[in-house]
Amino acid sequence: MxxxxxxxxxxxxxxxxxxxxxxxxxxxxxxxxxxxxxxxxxxxxxxxxxxxxxxxxxxxxxxxxxxxxxxxxxxxxxxxxxxxxxxxxxxxxxxxxxxxxxxxxxxxxxxxxxxxxxxxxxxxxxxxxxxxxxxxxxxxxxxxxxxxxxxxxxxxxxxxxxxxxxTDAFQGPNMANFYAETLGVKDVYILDDSGAYGVGLADAFQKQAEAKGLKVLGRDRLDPTASDYSAVLTKIKSLNASSLYYGGVSNAGVKLVKQAYAIVPTIKKGGGDGIYTPDITTGDGFPAAEGWYVTNASPHVAxxxxxxxxxxxxxxxxxxxxxxxxxxxxxxxxxxxxxxxxxxxxxxxxxxxxxxxxxxxxxxxxxxxxxxFDQYGDVKQRVVSVFQITHDPKYPLDDANHQFKYIGVAPQS
The missing domain is CATH 3.40.50.2300 (Response regulator)
Structure with missing residues (x-):
């Protein structure tokens, strides 16, 4: 051992x-x-x-x-x-x-x-x-x-x-299915962090969200080096958006989670595996991170x-x-x-x-x-897992197995 x-x-x-x-x-x-x-x-x-x-x-x-x-x-x-x-x-x-x-x-x-x-x-x-x-x-x-x-x-x-x-060809669309079929939201505002991963994930989510009949109220790009996202969050609040989706990693994600709690605390919020990380729960803590839905692009076996x-x-x-x-x-x-x-x-x-x-x-x-693997190098399984950040005070903030509650496999397209 x-x-x-x-x-x-x-x-x-x-x-x-x-x-x-x-x-x-x-x-x-x-x-x-x-x-x-x-x-x-x-x-x-x-x-x-x-x-x-x-x-x-x-x-x-x-x-x-x-x-x-x-x-x-x-x-x-x-x-x-x-x-x-x-x-x-x-x-x-x-x-x-x-x-x-x-x-x-x-x-x-x-x-x-x-x-x-x-x-x-x-x-x-x-x-x-x-x-x-x-x-x-x-x-x-x-x-x-x-x-x-x-x-x-x-x-x-x-x-x-x-x-x-x-890949995000499944992670983004399957999360859009989850928003429409499981959360039952009618509209969404989409953000990304300008990186290759974040933009691609948000694009894939948006395409499927529109196909599922969700109204996309807007789309904005966050500068991960900026410290203040209050302007776009205030705009989301003014539109009475029922949900927010973020494609990106934790550099912008930590700041977004904290500021979204202050400005739009009650809407449904989610993102991809870029924020399925202890950097979110340790960087933001609770109650700011509470309730966010996140995915990862593999079966949940942890x-x-x-x-x-x-x-x-x-x-x-x-x-x-x-x-x-x-x-x-x-x-x-x-x-x-x-x-x-x-x-x-x-x-x-x-x-x-x-x-x-x-x-x-x-x-x-x-x-x-x-x-x-297929002929291009992609793994043949297509499972996308969904979690909700839920504080468990019995465990450390960086314990993903207990601070990210497993919901199930996202509905496949």
């Missing part, structure tokens, strides 16, 4: 370990070292959620080493931060720099991440050209795997970007008794409860490990192309169920 000591040891040899002042381990890699990259915004507005994702990935790597799943090989993580102080959150320019670092290190055969679609759009072309497979646990923008944009995001002509979550041993192991190792995207990150590592096992068992060289091909054709039993 992984312990806090072994988790810290694993981190010590990574770029992240150096960034946090931990002792730097041996950086030289021999021919029997396989590096799995991890790219996440581990500082800034989304750090709490990103660190859970990171921990899920680290747990998978450590378990493989502890059980000697690859005799003669050592697995190492290379954790890179794609957040910058200037952006206050993920920064696509930094993500592109990190992608080039992965490509330039011949021992990096695959990677986990990124968390955000804006980073993914910056990284995907570079990783494609370098033939480095990346499995994202949370980046949901459909363009990344849409064949119409293959020249932009898949210039090599082969899928290198894979997901263990579904409190499933069937994986109780894994949940206990994660909690023991990192002194916090995992969320569903910690699980999809762990599942992403399982996908990479299964590919490596297949390549080695077939007597092939564990290199980027062989691992990529094995991932593309894989069908892997994971914590969330069987994960397999």
């Amino acid at each position: 992984i312990t806090r000591r072994s988790a810290a040891t694993l981190l010590a040899g990574t770029a992240l370990g150096a960034a946090f002042g931990l002792p730097r381990g041996a950086q030289a890699a021999d021919s029997k070292t396989i590096i799995i990259g991890i790219n996440l915004p581990i500082t800034g507005a989304d750090a709490a959620g990103a660190k859970r994702i990171m921990n899920g990935a680290l747990l998978g790597i450590q378990q493989a080493n502890d059980s000697n799943e690859f005799p003669g090989y050592t697995l190492k993580p290379l954790v890179l931060n794609d957040a910058t102080a200037t952006a206050g959150q993920y920064d696509p320019a930094q993500a592109a720099t990190n992608a080039r670092k992965f490509v330039s290190n011949e021992h990096v055969l695959a990677a986990i991440g990124p968390e955000m679609s804006g980073s993914a759009k910056a990284m995907a072309p570079i990783l494609s050209e370098g033939n480095v497979s990346m499995v994202t646990p949370s980046a949901t923008n459909p363009d990344l795997t849409n064949p119409q944009f293959a020249a932009q995001y898949m210039p090599s002509g082969k899928p290198t970007f894979f997901r263990t979550v579904t 409190d499933d008794p069937k994986i109780a041993n894994w949940l206990n192991e994660y909690t023991s190792a990192f002194n916090e409860a995992p969320d569903d995207y910690a699980i999809t990150a762990y599942d992403g590592v399982l996908v990479i490990l299964a590919a490596l096992k297949k390549v080695i068992a077939e007597g092939k060289q564990p290199n980027r192309e062989n691992v990529r091909a094995a991932i593309a054709s894989s069908s892997v039993d994971t914590l969330q169920g069987t994960v397999s």
